[in-house]
Amino acid sequence: MAHRSPKLSDRSPDVFRFEISESSGYAQDWHAHDCHMLLLPRQGGLFLSTESTPQALHLSRQSFSLVPADFAHSTHAAPGQEKHVALYVDSNFIEHQGRLEGYQRFAEQAHRSGIWQGSEALDSILRLHDQLALTSSPEAFQRQLPHLNHLLFEECARLIARQQPALPRTELQQNALLVRDIQRYVREHLQDELSVDLIGYQFHLSRRHLTRLFKAFTDETLVDFTNRTRVETAARMISTTSRSILEISLAVGIDSPSYLARLFKRYLGLVPSDLRKL
Numbered sequence: 001m002a003h004r005s006p007k008l009s010d011r012s013p014d015v016f017r018f019e020i021s022e023s024s025g026y027a028q029d030w031h032a033h034d035c036h037m038l039l040l041p042r043q044g045g046l047f048l049s050t051e052s053t054p055q056a057l058h059l060s061r062q063s064f065s066l067v068p069a070d071f072a073h074s075t076h077a078a079p080g081q082e083k084h085v086a087l088y089v090d091s092n093f094i095e096h097q098g099r100l101e102g103y104q105r106f107a108e109q110a111h112r113s114g115i116w117q118g119s120e121a122l123d124s125i126l127r128l129h130d131q132l133a134l135t136s137s138p139e140a141f142q143r144q145l146p147h148l149n150h151l152l153f154e155e156c157a158r159l160i161a162r163q164q165p166a167l168p169r170t171e172l173q174q175n176a177l178l179v180r181d182i183q184r185y186v187r188e189h190l191q192d193e194l195s196v197d198l199i200g201y202q203f204h205l206s207r208r209h210l211t212r213l214f215k216a217f218t219d220e221t222l223v224d225f226t227n228r229t230r231v232e233t234a235a236r237m238i239s240t241t242s243r244s245i246l247e248i249s250l251a252v253g254i255d256s257p258s259y260l261a262r263l264f265k266r267y268l269g270l271v272p273s274d275l276r277k278l
Helices: 089-097 104-111 120-135 138-162 173-188 196-202 207-218 222-240 247-250 257-268 272-277
Strands: 004-005 016-024 026-031 036-043 047-048 057-059 063-067 072-079 081-089 114-117
Touching: 016 104, 016 138, 036 047, 036 120, 036 138, 057 063, 057 173, 063 138, 072 207, 081 138, 081 222, 089 104, 089 222, 104 138, 114 138, 120 138, 173 196, 173 207, 173 222, 207 222, 222 247, 222 257, 222 272, 247 257, 247 272, 257 272
Parallel strands: 004 026
Antiparallel strands: 016 081, 026 072, 036 063, 036 081, 047 057, 047 072, 063 114
16 A cells, blocks of 8 residues: 655645655555655656556656655666656645636646656756756855746646646657667767666666667667767867867766777777868
8 A cells, every 4th residue: 555645734724835856776566645646757767556556657868757645656766877857746735826817727637647758948957957956056056946846837837737647658669768878978978988888777678689779770789879979069068168188088988089089980980180281
């Protein structure tokens, strides 16, 4: 039986509560909240099961989920680093908003669990939250947080009102989305170690399965994709900045400029210094 998790009761008069979870091997057994929850992955992916869709659905950074109050659900992520945001919203506030002009469609959808596609605006709000958390004093950030929460809610409500919730995906669709998440992970972690084994650990995939899956959907190996992405990123930096080749090489995760030159020759047919002559 799912236990009930209080998130807003007896805490404060606020209608929102913002939480960030960042952990390794995250998992939450079946439970429900005393309020609505917007769930937004930021790094890695989450698998969400609800009482209406017991089979776990993949939730990526390009999407978000709404889980109504008292709606049983469970979540887990692959081993490795994951990060997600949860915005808890007072259910009375959602009912109140539903009576306002322009919110009726959202209010209708808010009574069931679903997954919706995100937007550039939604991603920008989350990035703004990260930047303000890093650059503002704790006191200043706490003053800004209610406004950020409201922006986040408004954009999610707009997207929910305009879309039908995503239907359960076929295995082919799930795998295609997983490969896109892997590509995004590579692009965002070029400076880090990106071995096949490490990426497999991040996405809970065996080396063999990851290698076959990536090749099947992209027609190139994961190693080739990683190296090519590093080369293309380095090429843009060489063409648009005055940073040294060594600095750029390190910025894309390659310790040796000579090795970067060999990769340039393989993927672009030239060496890094050639770009500075153009």
